[in-house]
Amino acid sequence: MTTYKAPLREYRFLLQELFDVGELAKLPGYEDATPDVFEQVLEEGAKLCEEVLFPLNRSGDEEGCTFENGVVRTPKGFKEAYDLFRQGGWTALVCDPEYGGQGLPHTLQFLVEEMVSSANMSFGMYPGLSNGAYRAIWHHGSAAQKRKFLPRLVDGSWSGTMCLTEPQCGTDLGQIRTRAEPAGTDGVYKITGTKIFISAGEHDLTDNIVHLVLARIVGGPPGIRGISLFIVPKFLVKDDGGLGPRNGVRCGSIEHKMGIKASATCVINFEEAEGYLLGEAHKGMRAMFTMMNAARLGVGLQGLALGETAYQTARQYAQDRLQGRALAGDKFPDKPADPIIVHPDVRRMLLTMKAYTEGARALAAWVSLALDRAERDPDPAAREEADDFIGLMTPIIKAMLTDNAFAATNLGVQIFGGHGYIREWGMEQLVRDSRITMLYEGANGIQALDLVGRKMPMHNGRLLRRFFHPVDAWLRQRLEKPELQEFVMPVMKAFGRLQQVTALVAQKGMADPDEAGAAASEYLRAFGLVAMGYLWARIAEIALGRLGGDEALFYKGKLATARFYMARVLPETNTLFVNIAAGAKSLMELEAEAF
Amino acid sequence: MKVLVAVKRVIDYNVKIRVKPDKTGVETANVKMSMNPFDEIGVEEAVRLKEAGAASEIIAVSMGPQSCQETIRTALAMGADRGIHVLSDAELQPLAVAKLLKAIAAKEQPQLVILGKQAIDDDSNQTGQMLAALLGWAQGTFASKLKLEAEKALVTREIDGGLETVELKLPAVMTTDLRLNEPRYASLPNIMKAKKKPIEQVTPEALGVDVAPRLVTLKVEEPAKRQGGRKVASVQELVDKLKNEARVI
Numbered sequence: 084m085t086t087y088k089a090p091l092r093e094y095r096f097l098l099q100e101l102f103d104v105g106e107l108a109k110l111p112g113y114e115d116a117t118p119d120v121f122e123q124v125l126e127e128g129a130k131l132c133e134e135v136l137f138p139l140n141r142s143g144d145e146e147g148c149t150f151e152n153g154v155v156r157t158p159k160g161f162k163e164a165y166d167l168f169r170q171g172g173w174t175a176l177v178c179d180p181e182y183g184g185q186g187l188p189h190t191l192q193f194l195v196e197e198m199v200s201s202a203n204m205s206f207g208m209y210p211g212l213s214n215g216a217y218r219a220i221w222h223h224g225s226a227a228q229k230r231k232f233l234p235r236l237v238d239g240s241w242s243g244t245m246c247l248t249e250p251q252c253g254t255d256l257g258q259i260r261t262r263a264e265p266a267g268t269d270g271v272y273k274i275t276g277t278k279i280f281i282s283a284g285e286h287d288l289t290d291n292i293v294h295l296v297l298a299r300i301v302g303g304p305p306g307i308r309g310i311s312l313f314i315v316p317k318f319l320v321k322d323d324g325g326l327g328p329r330n331g332v333r334c335g336s337i338e339h340k341m342g343i344k345a346s347a348t349c350v351i352n353f354e355e356a357e358g359y360l361l362g363e364a365h366k367g368m369r370a371m372f373t374m375m376n377a378a379r380l381g382v383g384l385q386g387l388a389l390g391e392t393a394y395q396t397a398r399q400y401a402q403d404r405l406q407g408r409a410l411a412g413d414k415f416p417d418k419p420a421d422p423i424i425v426h427p428d429v430r431r432m433l434l435t436m437k438a439y440t441e442g443a444r445a446l447a448a449w450v451s452l453a454l455d456r457a458e459r460d461p462d463p464a465a466r467e468e469a470d471d472f473i474g475l476m477t478p479i480i481k482a483m484l485t486d487n488a489f490a491a492t493n494l495g496v497q498i499f500g501g502h503g504y505i506r507e508w509g510m511e512q513l514v515r516d517s518r519i520t521m522l523y524e525g526a527n528g529i530q531a532l533d534l535v536g537r538k539m540p541m542h543n544g545r546l547l548r549r550f551f552h553p554v555d556a557w558l559r560q561r562l563e564k565p566e567l568q569e570f571v572m573p574v575m576k577a578f579g580r581l582q583q584v585t586a587l588v589a590q591k592g593m594a595d596p597d598e599a600g601a602a603a604s605e606y607l608r609a610f611g612l613v614a615m616g617y618l619w620a621r622i623a624e625i626a627l628g629r630l631g632g633d634e635a636l637f638y639k640g641k642l643a644t645a646r647f648y649m650a651r652v653l654p655e656t657n658t659l660f661v662n663i664a665a666g667a668k669s670l671m672e673l674e675a676e677a678f
Numbered sequence: 679m680k681v682l683v684a685v686k687r688v689i690d691y692n693v694k695i696r697v698k699p700d701k702t703g704v705e706t707a708n709v710k711m712s713m714n715p716f717d718e719i720g721v722e723e724a725v726r727l728k729e730a731g732a733a734s735e736i737i738a739v740s741m742g743p744q745s746c747q748e749t750i751r752t753a754l755a756m757g758a759d760r761g762i763h764v765l766s767d768a769e770l771q772p773l774a775v776a777k778l779l780k781a782i783a784a785k786e787q788p789q790l791v792i793l794g795k796q797a798i799d800d801d802s803n804q805t806g807q808m809l810a811a812l813l814g815w816a817q818g819t820f821a822s823k824l825k826l827e828a829e830k831a832l833v834t835r836e837i838d839g840g841l842e843t844v845e846l847k848l849p850a851v852m853t854t855d856l857r858l859n860e861p862r863y864a865s866l867p868n869i870m871k872a873k874k875k876p877i878e879q880v881t882p883e884a885l886g887v888d889v890a891p892r893l894v895t896l897k898v899e900e901p902a903k904r905q906g907g908r909k910v911a912s913v914q915e916l917v918d919k920l921k922n923e924a925r926v927i
């Protein structure tokens with residue numbers, strides 16, 4: 084069995100020590116979101132996740148979803164858990180109070196999402212997708228559309244989906260074939276086509292499902308410029324808000340897949356289904372992009388969440404499992420063997436997991452605080468700055484956190500030895516569940532292209548400066564502090580080289596786009612590792628000042644992990660920088676036929 | 679009808695308790711604290727009474743350091759209407775708590791005071807009984823069911839032999855047992871509303887109660903480590919071992 088207790092102390096460290104969440108309550112509309120409210124909400128959310136969602140994680144994986152005659156059933160207990168979740172108001176957390184939401188900050192939502200995913204990632208998919216649909220309608224919907232759909236999405240009695248992918252296209256949505264024909268009334272269309280891989284596309288948790296569908300209006304421009312976004316409910320909604328007849332939307336089948344088995348992944352067939360244009364015609368992709376940031380950050384968090392569960396479980400196992408003796412002599416002579424945590428190699432694995440997970444959480448919190456500022460800061464310049472920073476960091480969070488999560492959950496299996504491979508222990512499930520996070524919401528390779536091809540050159544490098552300048556300033560201010568040198572120096576060095584390769588990639592990429600493409604993934608990772616290194620240095624600075632108190636062990640853990648990061652994680656950038664400098668040639672010279 | 683519910687801040691039931699090296703008590707620094715589970719049941723019962731129209735106001739009372747306000751907030755988020763916090767950094771033993779509650783009851787005039795049957799930290803199982811005696815009110819302890827009728831309460835109690843139902847004249851004191859109800863999770867809107875509900879702070883001095891401990895703790899020790907179990911081959915062997923080794927039958 085895996086173990087999970089919400090890391091509330093970690094949250095407090097981020098919110099009150101590394102960052103100052105108290106600042107959020109100064110933003111208009113967030114007056115109630117004071118640090119004590121954060122604590123209370125997290126504590127109550129933790130209970131629900133630990134006591135209700137977590138116990139359904141393994142059984143949900145074993146049982147999976149079932150499909151029969153177009154009806155999808157979620158595993159035993161999911162419906163009851165979902166009812167508790169929505170009655171508790173958790174689907175409404177960040178939503179607009181005008182539609183019944185609680186209007187709380189994204190920063191809080193993200194921490195709750197992390198707990199939910201740690202406890203039961205499959206479960207979290209259902210409210211997660213609803214939130215995406217909510218956001219799309221909230222941003223782009225007409226007043227009537229908002230009134231019709233938002234209150235039910237907010238209270239969770241209806242759920243939502245994102246229908247983008249089709250058999251012939253996932254990344255390249257310009258190839259979408261699902262078509263929309265005007266149905267006579269303004270803004271109403273008949274939608275026909277097949278979508279695949281639709282998460283939460285059909286299930287038994289809610290009364291209605293609101294599909295957001297990308298389709299091409301007949302006669303519209305070809306390619307990505309002809310794609311529009313539509314609201315297509317499973318059941319038509321009458322003017323009084325009640326449910327009308329079934330719309331032309333059917334689930335054709337569900338996928339049998341590697342992980343997140345309790346999350347229904349559906350083929351959805353639209354047959355002259357009634358759909359309502361959301362936003363402007365042919366501007367569907369742009370509408371989709373406005374909520375992409377939050378969705379991609381959310382996937383990064385799923386990764387970090389699984390890393391956390393793997394770490395908590397592996398940490399316990401490493402303390403309990405007696406096997407072999409410490410190389411330097413018995414540590415527990417009264418026991419038949421020493422616990423495996425005495426072995427350097429096991430420590431290497433545990434510390435990698437800890438460094439990844441806590442570093443990831445710091446990075447995610449940094450960005451989510453910016454998300455709240457970008458939405459609420461009265462000062463336009465501050466909003467722009469926050470927005471730039473989010474744009475820059477989003478692909479990094481999505482890709483690096485999920486790559487690391489896969490690595491961390493795998494290390495979790497390794498620490499368990501053969502038992503990690505046995506289903507009963509739950510460790511292999513974490514690996515399988517984490518694997519999807521590297522794929523959906525834009526495969527990680529696509530995130531790297533987004534960073535190098537879009538974010539890097541945007542506004543003449545303005546986005547980059549939102550990261551480079553504050554980090555540079557922070558490091559420089561600490562050059563004269565002897566106790567911080569072991570952290571500041573390695574970060575400074577890697578940071579300097581990151582700036583160099585940034586210039587290199589920009590320059591070479593301008594002349595030959597393949598050069599940018601060839602460097603992208605490694606550049607993204609190097610960037611992420613430097614960003615995390617900077618945060619670990621900041622964490623170390625705080626920990627150094629608090630080693631004396633009655634939480635010495637907690638801060639010692641932070642300090643030792645920061646040291647481990649500098650000594651054994653950050654140096655990975657050396658290889659990455661070399662690879663980036665090597666350029667595209669060795670990748671591109673072989674013709675496709677020769678593979 | 680007013681209901682007073684006592685809520686104690688204790689080490690969370692999930693936490694593995696560690697005894698301090700000097701054996702003066704258990705480690706409480708940086709340990710997760712939460713509401714005593716039996717008190718949670720008490721709050722839940724009060725909220726159900728209010729939802730059923732039987733109670734008009736629920737007052738949650740906690741005693742101890744400043745951080746007890748968090749426990750009161752939890753009760754408010756579950757549905758209590760207001761809180762009273764008796765601020766004290768002293769060790770509060772059952773008798774002191776009972777006297778403080780008596781003073782508060784005198785002021786608030788509740789018809790029902792609900793307490794947990796015991797707190798999971800010291801397991802005293804005394805406060806409710808002491809309070810009833812001090813007030814001269816009827817008491818129904820270890821309640822697994824409560825039914826209110828005009829001027830009286832029917833309390834079903836869990837006793838060794840089974841269930842016993844007592845009829846109490848109101849006002850009365852009730853202590854909760856595990857099976858009385860299953861406490862709810864506080865909802866997000868109620869957590870937000872709780873923030874705006876009032877908590878009044880008072881001191882033992884203002885209530886005229888001397889809280890000086892009457893009992894002295896000599897030392898606190900870990901329970902003896904559990905010996906590993908053994909498998910027996912047959913019922914016969916089991917009976918034999920119970921008779922001759924364990925000498926329990």
Ligand SMILES: Cc1cc2nc3c(=O)[nH]c(=O)nc-3n(C[C@H](O)[C@H](O)[C@H](O)COP(=O)(O)OP(=O)(O)OC[C@H]3O[C@@H](n4cnc5c(N)ncnc54)[C@H](O)[C@@H]3O)c2cc1C
Nearest residue numbers: 245246247248252253254280281282348523524525526528
């Ligand atoms: C469990 C699950 C749930 C999902 N949920 C949803 C959902 O709710 N809604 C939805 O619409 N979709 C969903 N998807 C689909 C998912 O988003 C896509 O699978 C993903 O976008 C990748 O598309 P694809 O599978 O067609 O791969 P492809 O686009 O064919 O990509 C294959 C590989 O080629 C690479 N590649 C492709 N194009 C480029 C390029 N231009 N440059 C460099 N590399 C490139 C990719 O990085 C990838 O490694 C889900 C998928 C799964 C498996």
